[in-house]
Amino acid sequence: MSQTPAFPAASIALPALLLGALAMGISPVFVRHAEVGPFASAFWRVGGALPLLFAWCYFESRRRGEPLRALFRFDRPILLAGVLFSGDLIFWHLAILHTTVANATFLATMAPVWVALGSGFFIGERVPPTIIGGLALCLAGAAFLIGMSWHASPQHLMGDLAGLATSVFFGAYFLPVRVARRTSSAARITFLSTLITSVILFAIALAIEPRILPTSSEGVGAIVGLSFVSHAGGQGLLAFALGHLPAAFSALVIFLEAIAAAVFGWLFLGEAVSLPQAIGGLLILAGIYVARPRRAS
Secondary structure, three states: OOOOOHHHHHHOHHHHHHHHHHHHHOHHHHHHOOOOOHHHHHHHHHHOOHHHHHHHHHHHHHHHOOOHHHHHOOOHHHHHHHHHHHHHHHHHHHHHHHOOHHHHHHHHOOHHHHHHHHHHHHOOOOOOHHHHHHHHHHHHHHHHHOHHHOOOOHHHHHHHHHHHHHHHHHHHHHHHHHHHOOOOOHHHHHHHHHHHHHHHHHHHHHHHOOOOOOOOHHHHHHHHHHHHHHHHHHHHHHHHHOOOOOHHHHOOHHHHHHHHHHHHHHHHHOOOOOHHHHHHHHHHHHHHHHHOOOOOO
16 A cells, blocks of 8 residues: 555656656746846756745655755765756856857757766666667757757867766766665755755856846746746756656656757747758657657566
């Protein structure tokens, strides 16, 4: 009787992962209207989500009967997740500043490669051939979806390296979150890792950005969407899914984020979706279908 709630939670892990990808995929729309610099928007993405994440963590701990002090117990995987996500956002915004958006996005989609490599070496999860095959299809899809606009240039070298670093940090972020989910709830992991990331990004934004606060209601609305939808929603659902799905498969959410970004760009920013992009999106969906976890017989 005590194990019956586990099945419903596991059964909604994949829909949660897909919904998290949509929530993260709309973030470029919010950033475009945030009215602050890249590091300030990165800080607000995580810092603005803290009240909502704390409430989620608090009610989750009350439901489990845990003492309040347990909310602020920083395990090593959670500390590492917060630091790695800080690196991901820092290098992502540096890439946007110093190279084209197409280059930055294409290089960032290499993250699942590092997750697949790191899963076996660092967290003891074997990567089956189906995930390798699905990853190959997703990479081909990313080449169609984004790579048609990608081009090498000496002037973009710094930004391209930052985009590659983004993929390493985001790929590495999946691993400690997956480990932390073996002993902690998604609410606690998301709240504490976000708290660490917020402190780091606030110090950087304060030192670099000329303005931290937006100047209009539109900017405030964009920041609220960025923090509540893209971070609290996207990262929270991702952390939940990582409690039930392998890290290597869950990392394919990055490719779904690229599809979502293209769709939202078409809907809200008037950026047309070309035929190669549509083919790329279909290849990514096919790759995720091939890589999907199979129910044990």
